[in-house]
Amino acid sequence: MHSLIVGFGSIGKQHFDVLKNVLGNNNVFVLSRREHNQKNFVTSLSHIDLKKFNYFVIANEANLHLEWLEKIKHLNAKILIEKPLSDKKIVFDVNKNYNNINIGYFMRLHPLVNKIKEIKISEISKVEFVNHSWLPDWRKNREFTKSVSANKELGGGVLNELSHDLDLAMFIYGSYELSTSHLSRNPKLKLNVFDTFEGDAKVLNSEIKLKFSLSMAKKKNEKYVKIFTKDNCYKADFINNSFLSKGTEEKLSNYLSSKKHLLQTQHETILSKEKNYLSTFEEGTWIANLIDSIERNNE
Secondary structure, X not given: OOEEEEOOOHHHHHHHHHHHHHHOHHHEEEEOOOOOOOOOEEOOHHHOOHHHOOEEEEOOOHHHHXXXXXXXXXXXXXXXXXXXXXXXXXOOOOOOOOOOEEEOOHHHHOHHHHHHHOOOHHHXXXXXXXXXXXXXXXXXXXXXXXXXXXXXXXXXXXXXXXXXXXXXXXXXXXXXXXXXXXXXXXXXXXXXOOOEEEEEEEEXXXXXXXXXEEEOEEEXXXXXXXXXXXXXXXXXXXXXXXXXXXXXEEEOOHHXXXXXXXXXXXXXXXXXXXXXXXXXXXXXXXXXXXXXXXXXXXX
16 A cells, blocks of 8 residues: 655645554655655656555645646545645536545544534534634744635635534534625734634524634634533533533543544544545535635625
8 A cells, every 4th residue: 555645734744644654654655846855755746656556645735636636536546635625616526436535624533523423413402613723823833924824825714724613513413504604804914815704504404503603813722612402501622622511521532632643543544444424525525615605705
C-alpha cells in the first residue's frame, strides 16, 4: 500500500505524521510545491507515477480539490479529500460511482459525537452549535493574514474553515434548511473573507431547530454543542472534552478525543473494508453547496 499526500501545509503535515504510523515511513509520499530535504518528497508530477498509489490524500487548497480529483478519479484507489470538498458549487452526478471517495470531516469520530447521538431525536427541541476562536492564534509561526484561512481565492473564510459544525449537524440530525443566515467581518482582522457566521435552521425530517454561531474573530475560545429537551439541557464541550447532563459532568478520554488520534482513526477506517460513517462525496457536495448558497445570499 502506497499513499500520496498532495499539499504539505498545516493539515498536510498532520496527515503525514499519522499516515507514517498506519502505512510505514517508506510507503507515504508527499507532493509539495516547496522543496523539502526528506525522502519520498517531490515537487512535480513529472517525478512520480500516479498509478503506483493506492491511497490519495488531497490536502492542498480547497480551490484545487476538484482539479486534483479529475487527475486521479479514473485510478483504482481510495481518496480522502480534505474539507471542504470545494470552495464552489458542485453538480452531483447520481450516475457516477463515488464510493471510493471520503471527505475529511473527522469530527464525526469524536467520542462526544457518540454521546450526542445517544439522545433521542424525538425528545429534542433545539440544538446550538457554537465554535468561536481567534484566527491570529491558530498558527503561531505564521502571519495569519497570509494563511489559506484568510484568503478568499484559496477557499478560506469561516464557513469553509469551520464547516465541521455544518457537517455534524447534518450527520447527527439529517438534512436541514436555513431560515436565517448572516456573514460578517471583524474590522480588527482586516480580512477579505467573512470571519463570522450566525444562522438558524430547521431539520427537514423532524421538529428540531438548529442554531449556528461560528467565528474566527472572537478572542474567547468556545467549541460546544448544546442540546435542549423538555426536561434537560445537555452540553458537549469539545475544549474541556466533557459532557454535561442534569448538572453532572463526565470527562472523556483526552487521547481518544485528540486530533492526532481522530485523523489516524479516519485513515484506518478508510483503508479497512468495513462499513463506516465517514463523510461521503455526496454529503461533502451537500455541505459545499450549502456554503456556496449562504455566501451568495450574503453578497
